[in-house]
Amino acid sequence: DAKTTQPPSMDCAEGRAANLPCNHSTISGNEYVYWYRQIHSQGPQYIIHGLKNNETNEMASLIITEDRKSSTLILPHATLRDTAVYYCIVRVIRGAGNMLTFGGGTRLMVKP
Amino acid sequence: NAGVTQTPKFRVLKTGQSMTLLCAQDMNHEYMYWYRQDPGMGLRLIHYSVGEGTTAKGEVPDGYNVSRLKKQNFLLGLESAAPSQTSVYFCASSLGYEQYFGPGTRLTVT
Numbered sequence: 001d002a003k004t005t006q007p008p009s010m011d012c013a014e015g016r017a018a019n020l021p022c023n024h025s026t027i028s029g030n031e032y033v034y035w036y037r038q039i040h041s042q043g044p045q046y047i048i049h050g051l052k053n054n055e056t057n058e059m060a061s062l063i064i065t066e067d068r069k070s071s072t073l074i075l076p077h078a079t080l081r082d083t084a085v086y087y088c089i090v091r092v093i094r095g096a097g098n099m100l101t102f103g104g105g106t107r108l109m110v111k112p
Numbered sequence: 113n114a115g116v117t118q119t120p121k122f123r124v125l126k127t128g129q130s131m132t133l134l135c136a137q138d139m140n141h142e143y144m145y146w147y148r149q150d151p152g153m154g155l156r157l158i159h160y161s162v163g164e165g166t167t168a169k170g171e172v173p174d175g176y177n178v179s180r181l182k183k184q185n186f187l188l189g190l191e192s193a194a195p196s197q198t199s200v201y202f203c204a205s206s207l208g209y210e211q212y213f214g215p216g217t218r219l220t221v222t
Contacts (some may be wrong), residue, residue, distance in 0.1 A: 043215055
């Protein structure tokens, strides 16, 4: 699976959009970009995933660059409850065991 | 649906003691996983299972054993606990692209 690089921490004002970047310059053509988040020692929670088109769901939007070497997770109106560690993971959608490899993630702090 | 549950939530062991952590899921998922998370770090995969009766090693399997006798349960065993195994243990299950995680078990080995 391709390796990802994320900033260790970011701040965001409550009510503003939070834009979390992820670099995955060695991504392969059959690898998807997944985002999970972990709120204060709870189990990680799936947010969204995508291959090359931009994706949106009720939680967030995922913007993937045309060359697929980087992506941005967007939380459109961040709330205090969005304070968490966000993990960007790249892997094939159905690999052996469908395993996830977690890096250090980005610690997002949403401030009032 | 309860989702993924883990038992116990907390445990303190002395070095050399053994214990089993239980993970149960009620979503009929084929895949199940055990991760550990040390302070300030991401999750690391210990063992996983792609179906009932099958298990495989992950990134950090040493010192742990697992069993998947029933589809809904995945057990993680520590035969002789060491202080280096002090960690938070997360279980997860999946059917496809999304993994569902349990609340975690906080284990301290003294």
